[in-house]
Amino acid sequence: MPESAPSDSIDIGDRLRTARTLRRLSQRELARRAGVTNGMISQIEQNHSSPSISSLKRILDAVPMSMAEFFADDFTEQNAVFFRKEDLREINPANLLSKTDADAKPFSFRQVGDARNHTLQMLHERYAPGADTGPEMYSHNSEEAGIVIEGTIEVTVGDRTETLHPGDAYLFDSRIPHRFRNTGDCVCVIVSACSPPSF
Amino acid sequence: MPESAPSDSIDIGDRLRTARTLRRLSQRELARRAGVTNGMISQIEQNHSSPSISSLKRILDAVPMSMAEFFADDFTEQNAVFFRKEDLREINPANLLSKTDADAKPFSFRQVGDARNHTLQMLHERYAPGADTGPEMYSHNSEEAGIVIEGTIEVTVGDRTETLHPGDAYLFDSRIPHRFRNTGDCVCVIVSACSPPSF
DNA sequence: TAGGCGTGTTTAATATTTCAATCAACCCTG
DNA sequence: CAGGGTTGATTGAAATATTAAACACGCCTA
Numbered sequence: 490m491p492e493s494a495p496s497d498s499i500d501i502g503d504r505l506r507t508a509r510t511l512r513r514l515s516q517r518e519l520a521r522r523a524g525v526t527n528g529m530i531s532q533i534e535q536n537h538s539s540p541s542i543s544s545l546k547r548i549l550d551a552v553p554m555s556m557a558e559f560f561a562d563d564f565t566e567q568n569a570v571f572f573r574k575e576d577l578r579e580i581n582p583a584n585l586l587s588k589t590d591a592d593a594k595p596f597s598f599r600q601v602g603d604a605r606n607h608t609l610q611m612l613h614e615r616y617a618p619g620a621d622t623g624p625e626m627y628s629h630n631s632e633e634a635g636i637v638i639e640g641t642i643e644v645t646v647g648d649r650t651e652t653l654h655p656g657d658a659y660l661f662d663s664r665i666p667h668r669f670r671n672t673g674d675c676v677c678v679i680v681s682a683c684s685p686p687s688f
Numbered sequence: 689m690p691e692s693a694p695s696d697s698i699d700i701g702d703r704l705r706t707a708r709t710l711r712r713l714s715q716r717e718l719a720r721r722a723g724v725t726n727g728m729i730s731q732i733e734q735n736h737s738s739p740s741i742s743s744l745k746r747i748l749d750a751v752p753m754s755m756a757e758f759f760a761d762d763f764t765e766q767n768a769v770f771f772r773k774e775d776l777r778e779i780n781p782a783n784l785l786s787k788t789d790a791d792a793k794p795f796s797f798r799q800v801g802d803a804r805n806h807t808l809q810m811l812h813e814r815y816a817p818g819a820d821t822g823p824e825m826y827s828h829n830s831e832e833a834g835i836v837i838e839g840t841i842e843v844t845v846g847d848r849t850e851t852l853h854p855g856d857a858y859l860f861d862s863r864i865p866h867r868f869r870n871t872g873d874c875v876c877v878i879v880s881a882c883s884p885p886s887f
Numbered sequence: 888t889a890g891g892c893g894t895g896t897t898t899a900a901t902a903t904t905t906c907a908a909t910c911a912a913c914c915c916t917g
Numbered sequence: 918c919a920g921g922g923t924t925g926a927t928t929g930a931a932a933t934a935t936t937a938a939a940c941a942c943g944c945c946t947a
Binding site: 537 | 893894895896897898903904
């Protein structure tokens, strides 16, 4: 009757409990959906029994969560729901090596969570006055959208150009060449989303 | 006594057998390393029993393979060792949308396998005459190296510039700005490696 | 405070996995 | 062809997972 998982083994119990509580399911509710007993869920979560693959599969299907997700190394991070401002990760490659603060750079793209684990990528973007992404050669096969929060930005998509102000928004197929230019004299902030992720 | 895995379930048996034979292990050898019986391996591979997590973990540790790898969706591809020329995937974003053959483009980067699953990325690169990556803004935190196979290429790393000929090679920290230009009049082919992967 | 409803946990019975041993087939080599 | 090596598959006994039901606790309301 193992009480806690040995160090070289995965703590199945903890993982299952985390997965379950993240979805705000009770043991009974999850058990009902999975077609197993609540007692079994309890035993597994306490590492009092090591479920068979078929059992774990049925349970995870009810969460729902894939086996691959369940056993992924960065389990908790991958399932995070809330992110503090300072936890948004800068993904503009040009900013990564520099010691100077990203705020001093022409643009900064801060990503919510880790897009590699999701089909939706959300960015907090910041364009300094004069910043210009240039004609975008990188045309990922996605859709992207955004809303201007602060400042103004000139957006070019295909042959159409508009200057957007706070509250304005855009939505287009990423395959169309696109370009962002801050033609104003103050910082522009945008919240954008892209699906599937482009980085 | 289930004979074959139902469609909504994972074929554990097949996966384990694939993992085992990929490493050229016999059921008995794997069993010995894992500290289980060969009969058990046999039963699992035939889907005559659904192993407990702890058992599967012990077995996979002996392969060795992580649970996450085992349950990854692209199981066989991820463990591929040999790749035919035509299976190298183009990763130059500018080439992906175009219907015209990548060979007509200024550059083509063909990746061996899927770098996302590895810490080493190898590319078969092709530069048309006049092709120029431009001053590389993307400075990933990696090391990269390459050998020129065919043609000539002018490589700039930091403040040093050299023109390399077949057989010549380079090795540098990717954080240093770098640029590749084909100043010759014929195609240049390079085999390069990068670790960790940059795309 | 009693009663109902919600948790998660425990327990004895049952179903399944796992072990140890055996079986059957194949490939060598003498 | 016999003998010893390998391989993977099978079988009844032992160990373990899973079930169904009871248990214990907290929370609300009458």
